[in-house]
Amino acid sequence: MEGLQYNGQPVNFVAGSVQGYNSTEAGPPLNRTELYQLWLNQTFLDDRFSFRVGKLIPSMNFGYVGRPFVTQTDPQLFTSTTGLLYTPVFVGPAMLGFIPGYYNSAFGLYGAWKSWGGPGDNPATPNGWYGQVGIYDGRGAQGIQTGLVWPNFSGPLFKVAEVGGTWTPYADAPEIGWGSVAVGGWRQSGPLTAPGGAFESQTGGMYAYLVQKLGKFRETKDQNGIVGFVQGGWNSSSTALMHSSFGFGLTFIAPFGDRPLDSYGFGFSWARLNANPLAGYGFNSYETMLQFYAQYHLVGNLFIQPVLTVLPTPGVMGATSPSLSGTVQLTFPF
Template sequence: MRFFEAELLQFNGQQVNEAAGSVQGYNSLEATAPLNRTELYQLWLNQTFNGDQISLRIGKLIPSLNFGNVSRPFGTQSHPQLFPSSTSLIYTPIFVVPSMLGFIPGYYNSAFGIYGSWKSWGSPKNDPAVPNGWYFQAGIYDGRGAQGIQTGLNWPDFSGALFEVAEIGGVWTPFAHQPDDGAGSIALGAWHQSGPLSAPGGATESDTGGFYTYLVQKIVRFRQSSYQNGIIGFLQGGWNNSRTAIINNSFGLGLTAIGPFPQRPLDSYGVGFSIAGLNDSPTAGYGFNSYETMIQTYAQYHLISNLYLQPVLTILPNPGVKGASSPSIAGTLQLTFPF
């Protein structure tokens, strides 16, 4: 099967993360400048083989959607795509492992490249709609984003820096008689960034790389219902050996309660914690504290149709920006309409 996608991005924002002293990014909608941009966000062609078990995609892609993304949806036996996400936290670590920030192309600097994946489910002896088994995926992308080039706004150049990443993982939906109980996924990934790379303080390196892992698990179901409900937990971590990275290591965890109240089956509530070891080396020159901790909680209320209202509270007991010597608190109100 062959299909393609084209997507345009319009973004207008402000430096809200810097105002809160956050290096990890308490608000994932703000990334690198320019904060007012119009760009071709995605343009790719996808070809599948062997009953959709093998997929090959080429074009302008968003690697952070595929690699290390804790919020990536996974299906269940009863509703293949009704588990929309493990969490609706808005902080950046659930979308990009902090130790890969500044290296992996993603929102909003997508990049041209090639992506391939294999999954064990979908063979004639398995239901292709039910993710239950192992998978492997890898990609090579224009890696000039680590050198400060806005890959989202520029044409590709594969003669210089490249970003390479691979991930192996498993997905399970073990209880056929209680279809969404126990569903989960686990992954281990490795990445490499070629250079040359540099930091503001003068540190340089020819290349760098690192590892990451995450686990998502449905813990309990509240009740029998046609709607997804229950508690989902996640763990994540990452590490790199870079002298020029913004963040060298990170660890996070969170819990999400979906539909805890029978009369409000589409509401959800969540909390997350993330700690990151920052590159505070004088030769890097970023001017960070040695680490940053972040706690975030939210309530996502269903209004009508696909419209949701989401108040979010974020506390940084230890902000990463050195000038932010005291804790910060940020409130966010978000209106979303998935389609």
């Protein structure tokens, strides 16, 4: 069980960003108190199969490139693929507005299979293939705040499936860095509309991503090295905010030996927006975004992260020049 309290401002619109340079702001209402997660998880056959039911966050399972990972040398040390704050690393632009996620979680069913997890397997070092599927309350695509209302499965549904593989270094092949690859597809039932009058009874799309640790700065037990990712997505929708997207990024983990918990990184994201007058969103034809960050460890579990975001081509109509945004985030994982 998890609760969420959010109070914010429409910073993405002010910067002219449709993709969302700041993932913390996910749209109105910008002041809310909600039951964020409430679910039951059951595993079978040495944890190879799992089933989950309840109020879930599908975007944390499907198409999410920012997953944490650990090292074989010390499972207590972990980091994430990226510390980028922009929305595309959490929700692919081509799925934004359809897949439930922060902060509109949704009730649903989730099932997964993985090829590892049997006797003798180390859960901290997965190697193998996996598949996962989910079906959720899809009213979010109609503008319903699913994070604030009771579940309803008699209306629109969001269905998604993903297959992929993950690998960690083997004892006889330490040059193989941690990595993951996945492809997925989704379907959203309707009816679906856009502000300008566009209508469709259903829609769908697909996505893919690749994450790979590219190398290490030094052979020590602390988590260090360079991690890269590539992601993309597409949909066939006439009512979507965005039709397709492509992005990539690099993360530099602990490049300085005396600062083992610091990291630095950058990312690029491009999205083709729904500029059709029948949709009525008032977008430019596309948006590009560059983001740079440094995540500094202060003390204990406290981190501070200054972030600089440049939109060479903002997506909001009327934004005729680039925008520059600065963000500072204070994080306390627990």
